[in-house]
Amino acid sequence: MADRRTRGMTGSGQNRTTAARAAAIAEQLHYECTILLELFRKRESLFSDFAVGDGRLVSVPSPSSQLDTKDKLWCLHSALLQCRGLLERAMSREEEELGGGEKGEYESQGKLVRERLSLLLGCTGELLKAADGSVVLTPNLDSLEIDRSTSLFELKLWIYRVFKEVDYWSQTAITMLQALPAVTAKEVGRTAAGSRRRRSLRR
Amino acid sequence: MPCQSFTSCPSLNARPLRFLFVLLALSVIHTHGKDAPVVPQQVNLSPNMKTQQLSISWLSGAATTFDLWIQRTELSETIFDDTVTADQVNGRYQWNWTSAEPLECTSLSVQLRSRDGQTTSEWSETQILQGMDFPSNKGSYMYPVDSVVNVGTNTTFCCIVGERRLFGSIYYKVVLMNATRLSRRSYAITRVNQEPSGMTGTNVFCNDYQNTILTGVVVFVGYPPLPSNLVCETHDLKSAVCRWNAGRDTHLNGNQRRTNYTLNGRKCEVASQSLNWTVCSLDQWDGNWTLVAKNPLGTYSLTDSAELRHRVRPVAPISLVSISHAWNATVLWQWMYKSYDSLALICQVELTAYGQTTNRTFLGVGLHSAVLLGLHPDEVYSVRVCCGAQQNFGKWGNWSEAHTFRTRMDIPETLDMWVWMDGEDTGRVMWKPLTRKQSHGLITGYEVTLWSPEKNIQHNKILPPSNFTLPFNFSQDDYTSGVKIIASITARNGAGVSLPASVVIPLHMANIEPPFVSRAVFLDGGFPLSWQSNTNASCGYVVEWRDASCLQDCSVDWTKVPAENTTISLRSGNFEQGVRYTFTLYSCSSKAPELMHHWQGYMQEMVPSRSVPHLSTNQQDSDIQLSWDEIPLVNRRGFLLGYNIYRNNGSQLTLLANVSDPGSRSYTVRGLPLDSYKFTVKAYNSAGEDTGTTASITLKSVTDWLILEILASLGTMTCFLVFVTFICYKKRNWVKKAFYPDIPEPKLAGDWSRPQGTMDVKPSPHSMVRIVEEPEWDSSKEALVAIPEEEEDEEGQGIGDGPVDADEPMSLRYYNQVIDDRPIRPRFPDSSASSASSLDSARTDVTYTGIQTSGSSLTFQLQTQGSSGGQQPQTEPPVSFAGGEGSYRPQMQHGNVGHSPGPAQPQCFQEPQSTTGGSFSCYQPQCSWNLDSPVEAGGSGGRALSLGSPTSIASTQFLLPEGGTEDSGDGKGHGSSSATSWFHNLLTSTKP
Numbered sequence A: 001m002a003d004r005r006t007r008g009m010t011g012s013g014q015n016r017t018t019a020a021r022a023a024a025i026a027e028q029l030h031y032e033c034t035i036l037l038e039l040f041r042k043r044e045s046l047f048s049d050f051a052v053g054d055g056r057l058v059s060v061p062s063p064s065s066q067l068d069t070k071d072k073l074w075c076l077h078s079a080l081l082q083c084r085g086l087l088e089r090a091m092s093r094e095e096e097e098l099g100g101g102e103k104g105e106y107e108s109q110g111k112l113v114r115e116r117l118s119l120l121l122g123c124t125g126e127l128l129k130a131a132d133g134s135v136v137l138t139p140n141l142d143s144l145e146i147d148r149s150t151s152l153f154e155l156k157l158w159i160y161r162v163f164k165e166v167d168y169w170s171q172t173a174i175t176m177l178q179a180l181p182a183v184t185a186k187e188v189g190r191t192a193a194g195s196r197r198r199r200s201l202r203r
Numbered sequence B: 001m002p003c004q005s006f007t008s009c010p011s012l013n014a015r016p017l018r019f020l021f022v023l024l025a026l027s028v029i030h031t032h033g034k035d036a037p038v039v040p041q042q043v044n045l046s047p048n049m050k051t052q053q054l055s056i057s058w059l060s061g062a063a064t065t066f067d068l069w070i071q072r073t074e075l076s077e078t079i080f081d082d083t084v085t086a087d088q089v090n091g092r093y094q095w096n097w098t099s100a101e102p103l104e105c106t107s108l109s110v111q112l113r114s115r116d117g118q119t120t121s122e123w124s125e126t127q128i129l130q131g132m133d134f135p136s137n138k139g140s141y142m143y144p145v146d147s148v149v150n151v152g153t154n155t156t157f158c159c160i161v162g163e164r165r166l167f168g169s170i171y172y173k174v175v176l177m178n179a180t181r182l183s184r185r186s187y188a189i190t191r192v193n194q195e196p197s198g199m200t201g202t203n204v205f206c207n208d209y210q211n212t213i214l215t216g217v218v219v220f221v222g223y224p225p226l227p228s229n230l231v232c233e234t235h236d237l238k239s240a241v242c243r244w245n246a247g248r249d250t251h252l253n254g255n256q257r258r259t260n261y262t263l264n265g266r267k268c269e270v271a272s273q274s275l276n277w278t279v280c281s282l283d284q285w286d287g288n289w290t291l292v293a294k295n296p297l298g299t300y301s302l303t304d305s306a307e308l309r310h311r312v313r314p315v316a317p318i319s320l321v322s323i324s325h326a327w328n329a330t331v332l333w334q335w336m337y338k339s340y341d342s343l344a345l346i347c348q349v350e351l352t353a354y355g356q357t358t359n360r361t362f363l364g365v366g367l368h369s370a371v372l373l374g375l376h377p378d379e380v381y382s383v384r385v386c387c388g389a390q391q392n393f394g395k396w397g398n399w400s401e402a403h404t405f406r407t408r409m410d411i412p413e414t415l416d417m418w419v420w421m422d423g424e425d426t427g428r429v430m431w432k433p434l435t436r437k438q439s440h441g442l443i444t445g446y447e448v449t450l451w452s453p454e455k456n457i458q459h460n461k462i463l464p465p466s467n468f469t470l471p472f473n474f475s476q477d478d479y480t481s482g483v484k485i486i487a488s489i490t491a492r493n494g495a496g497v498s499l500p501a502s503v504v505i506p507l508h509m510a511n512i513e514p515p516f517v518s519r520a521v522f523l524d525g526g527f528p529l530s531w532q533s534n535t536n537a538s539c540g541y542v543v544e545w546r547d548a549s550c551l552q553d554c555s556v557d558w559t560k561v562p563a564e565n566t567t568i569s570l571r572s573g574n575f576e577q578g579v580r581y582t583f584t585l586y587s588c589s590s591k592a593p594e595l596m597h598h599w600q601g602y603m604q605e606m607v608p609s610r611s612v613p614h615l616s617t618n619q620q621d622s623d624i625q626l627s628w629d630e631i632p633l634v635n636r637r638g639f640l641l642g643y644n645i646y647r648n649n650g651s652q653l654t655l656l657a658n659v660s661d662p663g664s665r666s667y668t669v670r671g672l673p674l675d676s677y678k679f680t681v682k683a684y685n686s687a688g689e690d691t692g693t694t695a696s697i698t699l700k701s702v703t704d705w706l707i708l709e710i711l712a713s714l715g716t717m718t719c720f721l722v723f724v725t726f727i728c729y730k731k732r733n734w735v736k737k738a739f740y741p742d743i744p745e746p747k748l749a750g751d752w753s754r755p756q757g758t759m760d761v762k763p764s765p766h767s768m769v770r771i772v773e774e775p776e777w778d779s780s781k782e783a784l785v786a787i788p789e790e791e792e793d794e795e796g797q798g799i800g801d802g803p804v805d806a807d808e809p810m811s812l813r814y815y816n817q818v819i820d821d822r823p824i825r826p827r828f829p830d831s832s833a834s835s836a837s838s839l840d841s842a843r844t845d846v847t848y849t850g851i852q853t854s855g856s857s858l859t860f861q862l863q864t865q866g867s868s869g870g871q872q873p874q875t876e877p878p879v880s881f882a883g884g885e886g887s888y889r890p891q892m893q894h895g896n897v898g899h900s901p902g903p904a905q906p907q908c909f910q911e912p913q914s915t916t917g918g919s920f921s922c923y924q925p926q927c928s929w930n931l932d933s934p935v936e937a938g939g940s941g942g943r944a945l946s947l948g949s950p951t952s953i954a955s956t957q958f959l960l961p962e963g964g965t966e967d968s969g970d971g972k973g974h975g976s977s978s979a980t981s982w983f984h985n986l987l988t989s990t991k992p
Helices: A002-044 A069-098 A104-132 A153-203 B002-008 B015-037 B338-342 B704-730 B732-739 B775-780 B789-795 B832-845 B854-867 B935-940 B940-948 B962-967 B978-990
Strands: B042-050 B053-061 B066-070 B076-085 B087-089 B092-098 B108-116 B127-129 B141-143 B149-152 B154-160 B167-172 B176-177 B186-191 B204-207 B213-222 B228-233 B240-245 B260-263 B273-274 B277-284 B288-297 B298-304 B318-324 B330-332 B344-353 B355-364 B370-374 B381-389 B403-406 B415-422 B426-431 B441-454 B455-464 B469-474 B486-491 B501-504 B517-521 B527-530 B541-547 B556-561 B569-570 B579-587 B594-602 B614-619 B623-627 B641-651 B651-658 B664-671 B676-685 B691-698 B811-819 B847-853 B918-921
Touching: A002 A104, A002 A153, A069 A153, A104 A153, B042 B108, B042 B127, B053 B066, B053 B108, B066 B092, B087 B614, B087 B623, B092 B469, B127 B918, B154 B167, B154 B213, B167 B186, B186 B204, B186 B641, B228 B288, B240 B288, B260 B277, B277 B370, B288 B935, B298 B455, B318 B381, B318 B403, B330 B381, B344 B370, B344 B517, B355 B370, B370 B381, B415 B486, B415 B501, B415 B541, B415 B556, B426 B441, B426 B556, B517 B527, B517 B579, B527 B594, B541 B569, B556 B569, B569 B854, B623 B676, B651 B664, B664 B676, B704 B732
Parallel strands: B149 B213, B517 B594
Antiparallel strands: B042 B053, B053 B092, B066 B076, B066 B108, B087 B092, B108 B127, B141 B154, B154 B186, B167 B176, B167 B204, B204 B213, B228 B240, B240 B277, B260 B288, B273 B277, B288 B298, B318 B330, B330 B370, B344 B355, B344 B381, B381 B403, B415 B426, B426 B469, B441 B455, B441 B486, B486 B501, B527 B569, B541 B556, B541 B579, B579 B594, B614 B623, B623 B664, B641 B651, B641 B676, B676 B691, B811 B847
């Protein structure tokens, strides 16, 4: 009895710990992404309030309150996966089209954001596995790829939008992951109550 | 239809007409061909968007000049209207026009006409070059796209606003530009004299009125490539490695804009690029190389050529190892290429230790090792190697990786030791710590040995490495004075023990008179000292110095000077300002160090740190004497030059005097009126004065001082008298015994009761008195000389058996004391014979005790003198007596001394009166007083009767009344009266 309670609490505790850790990483990612955006604007001599148009690059709906935790996690994880793919392609294209000069703070910050995003993906993947064990397939980002014939300015705007996308989803991850422990506890409670009801019906 | 008419109406009659018509037409055409140029036909526009060049070609007649008219189609703005000369190519005329703005910005309309002088043809049909702002193209665009231009050029950018968007602004980087409208949707700006762009180009973008970016372009403003210094060399004696300097930054980044290099036509993959140097490798040594650098803005070529042996640059040695010893090491390395075995190499070895780097050069064929000499034991060295070709040396190869090794330890160097004596038999053995270079390894300890070769006594002491001094004291040791004692010391490390350093301990140095102390002046960062050479200084000299004001546990430093030197500039980082240092020179020999000279000096003098202590003022009449104590040495901080005496006038100081003698301790300010004064004394040295000590005084009148002195003297005397009185009162018993002892009763040997005849008295010719002294009197009465009775008897002059105080200058008073207990009856010596008999008997039976007082001494002497004239036995019965003079006559006295100038003779032996008057204070010898006449004597009452007559031999009372003394008319007797009476009373009152 005690063992079961301990195991149960341990699993829930681990989830809570992982969620908290993921939320902390998301916060750090958000902070670092903010810096990256600032460095980008500074390098490109762009105003901080300039707009690049509407529309999201990541083709995953924002996790709404209608979805349960598992679906929310799936959406978040999928979106972060697309963000990572976009980010890697953006940085690759940037190096290809605009690179060759001395590396500076901007390049280091971009690398940091990419690594932090991978770390966050690891955490959300663990949470998703803990939820139902399903695995999110790596999305095909070809449709998200910018046309190679586009101008450099459009490439820059696209890179900026990718960074903004990472920033957006990191913010979304913070909100969602911070609310995740309470939701998990409620669901665990509901699950336990349902089991008790089922057992009583059998009797 | 005409053809149809032509073909449908054939007629023979019409043929001649038709022919004429054709001829007419041809002639008209021919006529017009000479008069009006042909209108250009088949005008064709061929744009080059990248170069913004429009190639216009057309067909025309023989005309070679044409009028060209280009205008923006929408707004019909003419942008070109000029006459051009076109060349004919392949039967078509062609002319290129370069637009200032991108050709995509808006549609252009082009028309031509032929010109022949002033004659022109009609305008050709309008040809329109379609811009990107045509209505069906509804998006937003900006041109030129991703252009690359040279620094300093002018570029026009245009923005085509999308349909239903309102133009806002165009920014070049962050600069808002003035836009020109080209068409309904197209706006243009021109940036002149552009600066180099950043790493990712310069952004030019177009916003709508809501400041939302509509579109934009990136322009790269940079330079064409300009490489330099192409050098090709070989490392492996086979391949070529070419290096060149990339030159200035082209500001063109990205794969499509960066500079591409080809070397001898082969694309050069840049192996590395550091510090703007680019390296490219070729597998074979071509001997001639051509480098072509190309970017969108231009191309540049470089060439180089050389023989292989002239361009050998060895690679860096690898796998460095070392074989180290204490004082040298061998460094070995390997080469990457076997071909180096036959290559004559020159290598330099960079050795780094103690933070210092030295280079050593070695030569050899296929060199792969080097022996490094002159190293230090137990030291860490870092070494790296690079080499070059000896022949046709061009450049050093790369440095190898650094290799670090530590040399082995060796025994330490001999210590620098010294002995400092702080007493005759005490002192310290001191030694300086060894530096890293001297210790040759970690010092584990020191061993100090004190030994006497003469006594063959040896004491050893092991000390830890943190100790650098060892005190000794030979005063309680086995060493005896005069023995030569040698102190020696060795240092120990992991490699062994150092050679010993020895010094003969200079015992009893304190007994040596210190030589003259000279002054040492600090010059040029040191104390220059010089001395006369000493032939005994076989091993040089030692200069020792310390803080002169230090008294205990002083820090002593020293330096050793070779024997051939007699000067030194003593430098030390420990010298401090304001500290007096004592420098002592010793000569070094096989014996104990010999003290040669003393110096004292300051590194820099400072003003004294404290003022003169204990400044006091003293009035001397109208003068004031200022006196002070010496400033302690530690506070002088310089050689004192004297003192300045100031008088304080309010807050100002007035210099009164300058005492230039630093040893002076007082100064007198003379002739001051009565007033209050304040004085300040300041000691000074070469650095200045101290803060000064102030003392004040108020001058008082001299009369007041005199009165005070008199009162003080009187008071002192009074106190003294009171004290003496008190002491005498307290010690009255002692005083009485000392000065007024009890008169002993006469000792009567025979039976005085039986009738006797006339007592024969044999007066002593010297009137000597036999005295019986009490035992306690013996020691205190030093001046009285006891005359043995036997001697007196032999001489026939002795009159008693007691000692006689012969030379006592004080007066003597004698008291009879009867030893016999029997009642004493009065004796009546009625004749001289009886008197003589009495005297004779008294010689054995009666004793007298003398008491001296200062006042009666003279009297005794006079009496003695009188008796010295010879006393004759008295033959007359002493019925009465008169003060006989000149002799002691207890029984009789002459009445008047003046009347008997001859030798005094006893006149009588007076009948003892029973305490006549009862006031005798003492027994007065016969000559103690003088009576001028019997009347006078009788007038004296009882006193006259009592004179010279002992009343009772059993009485302890003085036989003579006190009043007799007082009434004595002779001044000699009166001189002692007051004191003696006072003492008498005092003593009497204490007698039980």
